Amino acid sequence: MEKIEVTVNGGLSVMSAFFNGRGAAVAMDLPMVTTVWEAGKSQTNTVIQKTLEFIDKRYRTGMDYSVSIKSMIPMENGMKSSSAMTLSIIYALSVINKLNLEEKCLLRTVAEASIYNGTSVTGALDDICACYFGGFCLTDNTSMEIIERRPVDNDPVLVSYSLNGRKSGDIDISSFALYRKRSLEIERHIQRGDIYGAMVYNGTIISAINGANMEKVSYFLKHGATHSAQNGKGPAVFAIFADLDEMDSAYRDFNESSQGWGIIKSSLTNKGLTSRRVEA
Ligand SMILES: Nc1ncnc2c1ncn2[C@@H]1O[C@H](COP(=O)(O)OP(=O)(O)O)[C@@H](O)[C@H]1O
Numbered sequence: 001m002e003k004i005e006v007t008v009n010g011g012l013s014v015m016s017a018f019f020n021g022r023g024a025a026v027a028m029d030l031p032m033v034t035t036v037w038e039a040g041k042s043q044t045n046t047v048i049q050k051t052l053e054f055i056d057k058r059y060r061t062g063m064d065y066s067v068s069i070k071s072m073i074p075m076e077n078g079m080k081s082s083s084a085m086t087l088s089i090i091y092a093l094s095v096i097n098k099l100n101l102e103e104k105c106l107l108r109t110v111a112e113a114s115i116y117n118g119t120s121v122t123g124a125l126d127d128i129c130a131c132y133f134g135g136f137c138l139t140d141n142t143s144m145e146i147i148e149r150r151p152v153d154n155d156p157v158l159v160s161y162s163l164n165g166r167k168s169g170d171i172d173i174s175s176f177a178l179y180r181k182r183s184l185e186i187e188r189h190i191q192r193g194d195i196y197g198a199m200v201y202n203g204t205i206i207s208a209i210n211g212a213n214m215e216k217v218s219y220f221l222k223h224g225a226t227h228s229a230q231n232g233k234g235p236a237v238f239a240i241f242a243d244l245d246e247m248d249s250a251y252r253d254f255n256e257s258s259q260g261w262g263i264i265k266s267s268l269t270n271k272g273l274t275s276r277r278v279e280a
């Protein structure tokens with residue numbers, strides 16, 4: 001039996017689309033490997049079932065599928081696990097069913113499915129693009145258009161993530177409208193090419209709305225991070241270092257000082273989606 005295996009990476013938020021529909025994200029080397037094959041219905045979570053249901057309704061695929069996911073991306077921490085998952089499943093289904101979706105149509109379909117399966121408010125096209133293409137991606141999630149893509153340097157990054165996540169689909173974005181003007185400053189950082197500055201300001205504004213785990217930010221800053229803040233809606237906190245020795249010691253010392261939190265050492269990446277056929 002033929003199976004389709006899809007690999008995509010997670011990422012970080014640069015500008016959350018909750019303010020005005022425009023969002024930006026950057027890919028990070030943190031792979032999720034998803035395998036999909038035609039089979040009787042398997043035990044999956046509701047989100048996966050809803051994703052399969054969306055594609056069946058739209059393209060009348062009329063088959064049952066099994067999905068297996070091996071992921072390095074912590075869930076519900078703003079690290080793009082749901083976009084990676086929805087993209088991978090839909091990409092695999094499009095190959096299996098020979099849907100021949102052109103790129104733009106594929107990405108929009110994934111965004112619509114992300115709203116349908118309850119993991120996204122705006123469709124999160126920014127996150128889907130970063131997972132699909134790699135690098136930096138700025139999108140308008142209201143018109144479902146890609147505004148800009150840029151390659152990134154493979155800078156190393158530490159991310160502290162919470163074992164008690166925060167689901168994007170549950171976020172009430174009504175209060176974000178009050179901060180719309182402030183979010184224009186995030187865009188100015190992006191226009192100047194200051195991605196890390198944008199990430200810090202984005203995380204800082206959302207922390208002002210939802211609260212943040214500031215002790216994690218201060219931990220990283222004290223250990224030499226040049227930039228640290230909540231990663232978008234969080235609760236994960238990212239940290240960028242200029243000095244790799246300082247970064248290593250922040251990584252090493254972390255475990256002893258934290259309960260209910262994990263730490264990941266990774267780097268930004270320009271790697272996009274890859275797929276291959278595998279035999280069962
Ligand atoms: N490895 C996985 N296996 C199954 N479902 C997953 C996996 N990763 C993410 N998900 C789904 O995506 C949801 C997380 O979505 P979301 O709150 O948007 O988190 P994130 O900020 O990581 O994108 C999870 O609750 C789960 O339904």
Ligand SMILES: O=C(O)C1=C[C@@H](OP(=O)(O)O)[C@@H](O)[C@H](O)C1
Pocket residue numbers: 013015016017018023024077078079080081082119120121122123124126127168169232233234
């Ligand atoms: O639900 C959504 O529409 C979004 C969720 C957020 O991503 P995460 O789910 O990764 O936090 C945000 O960064 C993105 O711009 C839009």
